[in-house]
Amino acid sequence: MKRSDRLYALMQRLKDGGLHTAEALAQDLGVSVRTVYRDMETLAASGVPVEGERGRGYSARATITLPPLNLTETELEVLHLGLAAVGAGGSGELSEAARALSAKIDAVLPEDAGAAPGKFGFATYPFQEAAEGFRHMPAFRAAIRARQKLRVSVQGREVPQDVRPLHLDYWGRIWTCVVWNESTGGFETFRIDRITGLRPLPGLFVDEPGKRLADFRAASG
Incomplete structure (x- = not known):
């Protein structure tokens, strides 16, 4: 796993507001406890609202x-x-x-x-690369409002994905978009800075049971 991907995974785990020990995070990610310590220092230096210390556990502040x-x-x-x-x-x-x-x-x-x-x-x-996704933000916001399907090209995937954009989220300088992926038939969360290209598709979409943002949140909760 790339370091930037591992840091993103750590941020996702901290989003629940709970206290996570370095040992548990290390086991979850398959790395050493020392690596978790270094990653937490990097997150804090990057402005991510991390609280905690070695030997006690880590959490993230909800408000600033x-x-x-x-x-x-x-x-x-x-x-x-x-x-x-x-x-x-x-x-x-x-x-x-x-x-x-x-x-x-x-x-x-x-x-x-x-x-x-x-x-x-x-x-x-490694969060400087997040700025690369800024240019895609207006298109994603417009597509969410209009319920416009998008065809997106994503780093690491050979084939473009046809998606229903449902919700934009922001965490620790990383923007993500929750989508229903028509190509794979399931929910996914894409990092906006990993999108290399996109274009609107002719078809609009309507709410369907199992494909809505509420369904994603229910499954994630």
């Missing part, structure tokens, strides 16, 4: 507060996306301003005692 503002997760996502996009694609003054604003946000984000501050606007390796 910027005094004196209380931001929803969606509002914080928008702020990060804007900073990352301008910082990576802007020129001169705009790029520098985005980095300066990112540093100011870093200064007021809540931190665990003794933890090194994470960088909010500009994530460290």
Whole structure:
């Protein structure tokens, strides 16, 4: 398993809000406990809201507060996306301003005692690649609203997949999309940064039992 995929898998496990020991995570992923320790340090340095320490266990905070503002997760996502996009694609003054604003946000984000501050606007390796998926976000959002089927090409798959996009999700700088995959006949979660191409298909879709977002959540819960 690639390191970036393993870090994504760790984030998925932390999303339940429970406490996970390094030993249990290591056994689940087939790696050493020392590797889990290093991965958790990388996640924290990348801005993922990880809490915990060696010997006790790890969990993820559900909310982030910027005094004196209380931001929803969606509002914080928008702020990060804007900073990352301008910082990576802007020129001169705009790029520098985005980095300066990112540093100011870093200064007021809540931190665990003794933890090194994470960088909010500009994530460290291996999450820099997540910015590659930004260009696909409008198409996915539009398809979800219109119930428009998409044909997507995904890294690691030789054949494009015909999907029903159901829901966009964001976790630790990684955007994902829950889909019903017409090609495989099941639910899947695609990382947006792993999408290499997409195009809308002529057919729209309607809710069908077993293929809805509610069915995915019921199966996952």
